[in-house]
Amino acid sequence: xxxxxxxxxxxxxxxxxxxxxxxxxxxxxxxxxxxxxxxxxxxxxxxxxxxxxxxxxxxxxxxxxxxxxxxxxxxxxxxxxxxxxxxxxxxxxxxxxxxxxxxxxxxxxxxxxxxxxxxxxxxxxxxxxxxxxxxxxxxxxxxxxxxxxxxxxxxxxxxxxxxxxxxxxxxxxxxxxxxxxxxxxxxxxxxxxxxxxxxxxxxxxxxxxxxxxxxxxxxxxxxxx
Amino acid sequence: xxxxxxxxxxxxxxxxxxxxxxxxxxxxxxxxxxxxxxxxxxxxxxxxxxxxxxxxxxxxxxxxxxxxxxxxxxxxxxxxxxxxxxxxxxxxxxxxxxxxxxxxxxxxxxxxxxxxxxxxxxxxxxxxxxxxxxxxxxxxxxxxxxxxxxxxxxxxxxxxxxxxxxxxxxxxxxxxxxxxxxxxxxxxxxxxxxxxxxxxxxxxxxxxxxxxxxxxxxxxxxxxx
Numbered sequence: 001x002x003x004x005x006x007x008x009x010x011x012x013x014x015x016x017x018x019x020x021x022x023x024x025x026x027x028x029x030x031x032x033x034x035x036x037x038x039x040x041x042x043x044x045x046x047x048x049x050x051x052x053x054x055x056x057x058x059x060x061x062x063x064x065x066x067x068x069x070x071x072x073x074x075x076x077x078x079x080x081x082x083x084x085x086x087x088x089x090x091x092x093x094x095x096x097x098x099x100x101x102x103x104x105x106x107x108x109x110x111x112x113x114x115x116x117x118x119x120x121x122x123x124x125x126x127x128x129x130x131x132x133x134x135x136x137x138x139x140x141x142x143x144x145x146x147x148x149x150x151x152x153x154x155x156x157x158x159x160x161x162x163x164x165x166x167x168x169x170x171x172x173x174x175x176x177x178x179x180x181x182x183x184x185x186x187x188x189x190x191x192x193x194x195x196x197x198x199x200x201x202x203x204x205x206x207x208x209x210x211x212x213x214x215x216x217x218x219x220x221x222x223x224x225x
Numbered sequence: 226x227x228x229x230x231x232x233x234x235x236x237x238x239x240x241x242x243x244x245x246x247x248x249x250x251x252x253x254x255x256x257x258x259x260x261x262x263x264x265x266x267x268x269x270x271x272x273x274x275x276x277x278x279x280x281x282x283x284x285x286x287x288x289x290x291x292x293x294x295x296x297x298x299x300x301x302x303x304x305x306x307x308x309x310x311x312x313x314x315x316x317x318x319x320x321x322x323x324x325x326x327x328x329x330x331x332x333x334x335x336x337x338x339x340x341x342x343x344x345x346x347x348x349x350x351x352x353x354x355x356x357x358x359x360x361x362x363x364x365x366x367x368x369x370x371x372x373x374x375x376x377x378x379x380x381x382x383x384x385x386x387x388x389x390x391x392x393x394x395x396x397x398x399x400x401x402x403x404x405x406x407x408x409x410x411x412x413x414x415x416x417x418x419x420x421x422x423x424x425x426x427x428x429x430x431x432x433x434x435x436x437x438x439x440x441x442x443x444x445x446x447x448x449x450x
Contacts, residue, residue, distance in 0.1 A: 065292045098338035099331060102375050106324060106331040113323035134375040142371035150327050150364040 004028035006117035007158075008108045011035050011061070013048030015183045015205060016123035016161055018056075019173035023160070024121065025056040026176055033058040034111050036104050038066040038097065044193035048184040055179070064107055101134035102143065105157065109147050112155050120147070121158045128166040128204045137162050166208025174214055181217035194221035229253035231342035232383075233333045236260050236286070238273030240408045240430060241348035241386055243281075244398035248385070249346065250281040251401055258283040259336050261329050263291040263322070269418035273409040280404070289332055326359035327368070330382065334372050337380050345372070346383045353391040353429045362387050391433025399439055406442035419446035 004027055011017045011033040024031050035049040046063060053061035101124060108120045124135040133139060137159070144157035161169060173180060185205045186195035195202050197220035209216035229252055236242045236258040249256050260274040271288060278286035326349060333345045349360040358364060362384070369382035386394060398405060410430045411420035420427050422445035434441035 067290045097335075099335035099372075099376055099380075102331040102371065103328075103335055106328040110322075110324035110328055133377055136374070139371060139375040142367065142374045146327065146364060146367035146371045147324075149361070149367045150359040151324055152358055155324075 004030070005119065006030045006032065006059070006115060007119040007121055008032045008034055008112040008115065008117060009058075009121040010104050010108050010123070011049045011053060011058075012123075013045045013050075013052060013183060014123075014185050014201075015166075015173065015178075015180060015208070016125055016169055018048075018052045018180075018183045019169050019176070019178055020121060020123040020161055021052060021056045021058070022173060022176040022178050031056070031058045032111065032115055032117065033061040034108050035061065035063045036066055036107065037063055038100070038103075044189055045184045047193075048182060051182055055182075062111065064111075066103065066107075099134065101132075101139070105143055105147070109151055109155050109157075113151050113153055116153065117155075118153050119156050119158060121160070123161050124159050125161050125164060125166070125169065127164060128207065135162075165211065166204055167211030170208045170212040170214055174212070181219075185218075190221050194219050196221060229255070230344065231255045231257065231284070231340060232344040232346055233257045233259055233337040233340065233342055234283075234346045235329050235333050235348070236274045236278060236283075237348075238270045238275075238277060238408060239348075239410045239426075240391075240398065240403075240405060240433070241350055241394055243273075243277045243405075243408045244394050244401070244403055245346060245348040245386055246277060246281045246283070247398060247401040247403050256281070256283045257336065257340055257342065258286040259333050260286065260288045261291055261332065262288055263325070263328075269414050270409045272418075273407060276407055280407075287336065289336075291328065291332075324359065326357075326364070330368055330372070334376055334380050334382075338376050338378055341378065342380075343378050344381050344383060346385070348386050349384050350386050350389060350391070350394065352389060353432065360387075390436065391429055392436030395433045395437040395439055399437070404442075406444075410443075415446050419444050421446060 007024065007029050009021055009024060009031050011021055012035065021031060033053045035046060037046060050061065101122065105120065105122060112120050124140065126136045140157060140159045140162060147157050148154045185201040187199040187201045188196045195218050205218065206216060232249065232254050234242065234246055234249060234256050236246055237260065246256060258278045260271060262271060275286065326347065330345065330347060337345050349365065351361045365382060365384045365387060372382050373379045410426040412424040412426045413421045420443050430443065431441060
């Protein structure tokens, strides 16, 4: 990883971006967190982001609103069903938000340029993923090049978790002292913020803890197959 | 240019995007126009976009709001001065909006993916420009690659005006029947929407008409040096 300085981090409040935040904090980065409100069905994610930004002493934390009336996804449409109990976490599911990471990274680059800050971090992970095209290394590399070409400062894009498994991420977070009970992954939480345990995000999270041999502190509200 | 189909066009209501719209219309594209409201000082630009979308029979026209509290620019800050009478239109001026085209193209890609549409068009122009890094061909090519990698449909990005001079654009628009009096370029219009004649956008526009030997129908409100 680069020598520390100012950086913008896309912080969702999920386990991956929280572990990355903890890691950047420990490496001495001055982290400006950016969280996007793009009509997620779950505000609990935004609250988790706010709490983690405080815990890991971010230099700033901004929540940017995105007009998502133009995007179609089960994640932003309250009338659509979130897929549950998929036997194989492969193939792009209905929760795919069109070009989401493209839009989020662009907002982060704009924020970085406004702060005269040359680095943007995103916690995408291509190993244990639902198959979203914008979580893979070729996308990150291509976007990084667009960012260097299209900004005055030649902003660099970093995705240090991209080749880690969820189990690796759980292990790293545990080592750094991340409180995973205060992170949120579920695509379809209940009114109290409890995780369903059965959507892709919950299934991948559970697999990560199981793989790492670490107890998952998440409160799941439904029986898990 | 590619054989026609569905395409998303970033339409600002300025002369470049209007000429591109006219050209796409004449080539048989089904155009879905997208206009971003990112806190421009001039709503007259949004009204011009709306009018041109009607004139050139767009299949849809959406105005997307961007939260620009995070971006700093003389173009979106009502307290900042717009530079006037620059002797040389070189060097990035205060009107530069951080990572603007990166953000706009990402929104257009998201819109295209939602519409199951494989093409995005932007009317950037690298010849007669204020030196913005996100108007140049290397940026467009790098972004195009990120877009192909990061979207399910492998969306392609087109910038057919990128190597044309403003004079070429004026000539093309005139040939296609564009009503330039109903397009808007000025960064600092008066309350009635009149163009100042002295900001970079006005200077480049005036040069384009002069170079093409065509009368500029724009109503300028200030004496021009």
